Amino acid sequence: KQEVTQIPAALSVPEGENLVLNCSFTDSAIYNLQWFRQDPGKGLTSLLLIQSSQREQTSGRLNASLDKSSGRSTLYIAASQPGDSATYLCAVNYAGGTSYGKLTFGQGTILTVHP
Amino acid sequence: KAGVTQTPRYLIKTRGQQVTLSCSPISGHRSVSWYQQTPGQGLQFLFEYFSETQRNKGNFPGRFSGRQFSNSRSEMNVSTLELGDSALYLCASSVAGVRNSPLHFGNGTRLTVT
Numbered sequence: 001k002q003e004v005t006q007i008p009a010a011l012s013v014p015e016g017e018n019l020v021l022n023c024s025f026t027d028s029a030i031y032n033l034q035w036f037r038q039d040p041g042k043g044l045t046s047l048l049l050i051q052s053s054q055r056e057q058t059s060g061r062l063n064a065s066l067d068k069s070s071g072r073s074t075l076y077i078a079a080s081q082p083g084d085s086a087t088y089l090c091a092v093n094y095a096g097g098t099s100y101g102k103l104t105f106g107q108g109t110i111l112t113v114h115p
Numbered sequence: 116k117a118g119v120t121q122t123p124r125y126l127i128k129t130r131g132q133q134v135t136l137s138c139s140p141i142s143g144h145r146s147v148s149w150y151q152q153t154p155g156q157g158l159q160f161l162f163e164y165f166s167e168t169q170r171n172k173g174n175f176p177g178r179f180s181g182r183q184f185s186n187s188r189s190e191m192n193v194s195t196l197e198l199g200d201s202a203l204y205l206c207a208s209s210v211a212g213v214r215n216s217p218l219h220f221g222n223g224t225r226l227t228v229t
Contacts, residue, residue: 032215043205043220051215089158099171100214101148101207105158
């Protein structure tokens with residue numbers, strides 16, 4: 001079964017810390033892996049998309065890595081800020097067919113950054 | 116550029132009723148996907164539409180259906196509502212036919228079934 005798991009379920013850190021969120025997936029045959037952010041009561045905001053052929057992607061203070069052989073991805077957030085507080089979701093677009101809109105999501109990591 | 120628009124934002128329905136949710140994708144995006152989000156099950160894929168055709172369907176009963184119009188706008192319908200259908204329903208659009216095009220989500224429709 002194609003699944004996605006995120007660890008930890010929740011994380012609380014003081015402002016300024018660097019932190020790592022983890023994501024694991026069960027099948028290495030993927031098109032891409034995407035990281036999203038969700039604020040309470042809102043939809044998802046796309047943060048980074050890593051293609052199957054890539055090892056990492058960077059955007060500002062965010063860096064995401066992908067290791068297909070081990071079925072793992074990490075999201076690194078540098079110099080965390082209170083505004084980073086949100087739920088972070090990892091989603092995998094498993095290979096097969098042409099349905100690129102079907103993502104399998106992890107349960108998310110609830111991040112709280114306190115001043 | 117306007118984002119993905121979902122209407123209505125909130126809905127309260129009674130068991131046994133039916134409901135229709137609407138989604139307008141980003142201009143130029145021709146693929147629309149629908150997801151259900153609940154505290155217990157998380158985000159689950161419902162279905163995906165492209166060029167008015169359903170391209171994929173998740174593991175949901177036949178009470179859940181959808182369609183896409185020629186302007187790429189999409190609707191989903193849930194018939195004979197059950198309490199367990201209470202959820203946040205999210206719509207996402209992407210550039211169709213492009214494998215590594217990120218999904219852009221709307222803010223969702225919060226459905227409460229009483």
